[in-house]
Every structure is written in structure tokens, then in C-alpha cells.
Amino acid sequence: MNYLKPRLADDAHKNSAIIQELxxxxxxxxxxxxxxxxxxxxxxxxxxxxxxxKLRGVKQPEELALLSKSVQLSSIAHAEVMRAVKPNMSERELEGILMYVHKKYGAEGEGYPPIVGVGANACILHYEENNETVLNNQLVLLDVGSEYHGYSADVTRTVPPTGKFTEEQKAIYQIVYEAQEEVFKLCKAGVPYASLEAKTGEVLAAGLIKLGIIKEAKELRTYYPHGVSHHMGLDVHDKGSYQGNLEENMVITVEPGIYIPAGSKCDKKWWNIGVRIEDDIVIGKDKGTNLSIDAPRKWQDVEKMAAEKSIFDGAKFPPLK
Ligand SMILES: [Mn+2]
Structure with a gap:
């Protein structure tokens, strides 16, 4: 549909004294x-x-093709990080692996500054320093997506450097995972966009109450301070409507998270655990299509991937003089 036609003719700028001034x-x-x-x-x-x-909120087939590639290659990069990560690695090394894989596939770069944060850093929204030199056994949150031919992916995974989640890490991870699963079910045409946020709040709050981290649902914002979804495309946060219902061929993220910085009013055992899982979904008529399935999400699958060999294992360079 040509949205411009009804109000602006193609050559309207030629008749506009204001535009001609410029x-x-x-x-x-x-x-x-x-x-x-x-x-x-x-x-x-x-x-x-x-x-x-209107123009950017619903994607054309050509856009979907490019966006799918961008997300898929980013997901493959995240899977490689799961294989490669070790407790003695640095945040920057992981960032480098993601960027290397992006470029190997021909991506021009990243769609936004990569976020690689371990432990306390995983609890900082939009952390971009990526300067912690040792991961140890704390969870690493990686929010990194490529820009491929102009289209931005937006993928987040949270991984244990040891290859195994601790009981506490797993408990938090599982709540976030379940919130995502529930929201995926809503990713179809005709569903009110706002219902995704409502469902997320419901699942995350119930999970945290069950673990005794909060007592009432209204405390959730302490540990979940952002939104669950945004449009994506040419821009990582693309134009698109947040009013009304989801439409076929919108592409949105689903990204619940829980962040428990040190000093939080809960048992110390939860401190410095930050988890976000973010996938990129094409809205369909009856259900959504997850473009980022190449990066495992289930904790069991993350551990399985961590047990696999990486092409970066044992990479060694000469010591500096
Ligand atoms: Mn996002």
C-alpha cells in the first residue's frame, strides 16, 4: 500500500517553498x-x-530475508561463544568472538554497541565497557547483534563460563525462560501488543515470589526495570506501532530479564545474578517464527552446547616482549 499518496504527491517537494529554501x-x-x-x-x-x-512497522519480504540472515548469523555467533567461553576469559574476548563470526558472514558490523557483562556487570542495563578481565563462575550476559546489509539483529544470551549453571543461577534463568515461552504464544496477528508486557510481569513476579525474592508483584520493577519488546529492522529499535494489535510481518524482540545487584533486599545468594534472554520474532497469522533459534535457550541446551568444542579452543599467540 502506498501510504504517502493520499497526502503528498511524489513531486510535492518541488511545489513546497519551504523545502526549496533548503x-x-x-x-x-x-x-x-x-x-x-x-x-x-x-x-x-x-x-x-x-x-x-506504517512503512517500517510491517516488513516487506525483502526486508524479512535480510533480517532473518542478520539474526541467524548473530545466533550462530552466540552459539560459538557458548562453546568457547571459559572462566579465565575476559568480557572483551567474548565480544571479539561474536564480532569475528559476524564479519566471517559478511556483516558490516554490529547494530548497537555490544554488551558483554559478567556478574555485577550483567545487572547494569546498557553496560558497554566490557572491561572485566576474568569471568570466573558468574553468569555472563551477552546482548550482541550484527548489522547485515542495513538490518540489525538483537540477540541476548546468558551463559555460565564453567559450562554449568549453579542452582541459584538456574532458578533465575528458568523464570526468565518461562516468561519468554509464555510471551511467544502471544506473538501472532490480532493480539494486543500491550498484552506481552502484562504476561511478562505476571510470570516474572510469580517466579520471584515463589523464590522468596519479592513478596508482592508490585516489587517486580526493582528486578525487571525495562520493557519486554520493541520493533526491530533498519534500526535495532525500529519504528513501529506500540498501540493496538500485532500485525503479520512485524518483527519484534521478546526479552524478559531479571537483575539482582549486590545489596538487594533479598538473600545474598541471589546477588550479582543478571539474566536476560532475547529472541527476534516474526509475527505470523497463527503463530510467530523465532529467527534466533540457532542460539540455544533452554538451560539444558546451553550446557550441552558448552560441552562442545569451539574453533577458538586453545587459541594461543606468542607472549608480548
Ligand atoms: Mn532489544
Whole structure:
């Protein structure tokens, strides 16, 4: 459907005195003036939002093809990290493995600054330093996605460097996993977008109450401070509607998480556990399609992958003089 036709003709810019002003003198000062005039005459950037939300919220087949590749190659990179990770590795080394695999597949780079955080760092939202030099036995959270031919993946996995989850790590991981499973069931056309957030809150709160970490559902935001889903595509947080219902060929993330920094008002045994699992889903008529299945999600499958050999095992370089 051509959303632009009803209100703007293809050559409308030629008849617009305001736009022609910018064409004649394309500098930043003119741009500021032009923006102000557009705001006056057309009612702010609302029009831009209206069009891009429609144009970018629902993906074309060509876009789905590129986005699928971006997500798949990122998932393969995450699986490789599961095989390669060891307690004596650094956050940066893991970041390097992901970036190497991305480039091996021809990705131009990453769609956003990679987040690789172990233990306490996993509990910091948007941690980007990635400078912890030893992982030891704490969980590592990796939120890393490639940019492939303009399309951004957005995949998060949380892995135990020893190859085995501790009981506490597993308990938290399992709650996040179950929230994801429940939300996946809602990823189909006609379901209100807002219901995904509601379902996430329900499952995460019930899980934390069961473990005695919180007493009431309203305490959940302490340990789950972000949203469960966003549109993705040309931008990792792409334009798209958050009102109303999901539509076929929207592509969204499903990314519940629980983060328990040291000092939290709960048993110390939970401190410094941060878990997020993030998958990229194409909304279908009757069900969603998970584009990131090449990176295991079940804790049993993560441990199984960790037991496999990696091409990075035993990589050695000469010592520096
Ligand atoms: Mn995301």
C-alpha cells in the first residue's frame, strides 16, 4: 500500500517553498529555520512519525530475508561463544568472538554497541565497557547483534563460563525462560501488543515470589526495570506501532530479564545474578517464527552446547616482549 499518496504527491517537494529554501541553501542554519516553519505549517514531526511507523512497522519480504540472515548469523555467533567461553576469559574476548563470526558472514558490523557483562556487570542495563578481565563462575550476559546489509539483529544470551549453571543461577534463568515461552504464544496477528508486557510481569513476579525474592508483584520493577519488546529492522529499535494489535510481518524482540545487584533486599545468594534472554520474532497469522533459534535457550541446551568444542579452543599467540 502506498501510504504517502493520499497526502503528498511524489513531486510535492518541488511545489513546497519551504523545502526549496533548503534545496537552495542546504546548511544547518537553513535547516533549523525550515524545521521551525514545517512545525508551524504541518504540526511538528507528527507526520513523519505517522508515515515511518506504517512503512517500517510491517516488513516487506525483502526486508524479512535480510533480517532473518542478520539474526541467524548473530545466533550462530552466540552459539560459538557458548562453546568457547571459559572462566579465565575476559568480557572483551567474548565480544571479539561474536564480532569475528559476524564479519566471517559478511556483516558490516554490529547494530548497537555490544554488551558483554559478567556478574555485577550483567545487572547494569546498557553496560558497554566490557572491561572485566576474568569471568570466573558468574553468569555472563551477552546482548550482541550484527548489522547485515542495513538490518540489525538483537540477540541476548546468558551463559555460565564453567559450562554449568549453579542452582541459584538456574532458578533465575528458568523464570526468565518461562516468561519468554509464555510471551511467544502471544506473538501472532490480532493480539494486543500491550498484552506481552502484562504476561511478562505476571510470570516474572510469580517466579520471584515463589523464590522468596519479592513478596508482592508490585516489587517486580526493582528486578525487571525495562520493557519486554520493541520493533526491530533498519534500526535495532525500529519504528513501529506500540498501540493496538500485532500485525503479520512485524518483527519484534521478546526479552524478559531479571537483575539482582549486590545489596538487594533479598538473600545474598541471589546477588550479582543478571539474566536476560532475547529472541527476534516474526509475527505470523497463527503463530510467530523465532529467527534466533540457532542460539540455544533452554538451560539444558546451553550446557550441552558448552560441552562442545569451539574453533577458538586453545587459541594461543606468542607472549608480548
Ligand atoms: Mn532489544
Amino acid at each position: 534545496v537552495a541553501r542546504p546548511d544547518s542554519v537553513t535547516l533549523l529555520g525550515v524545521k521551525a516553519k514545517i512545525k508551524e505549517t504541518m504540526g511538528s514531526a507528527g507526520l513523519f512519525d505517522e508515515y515511518t511507523v
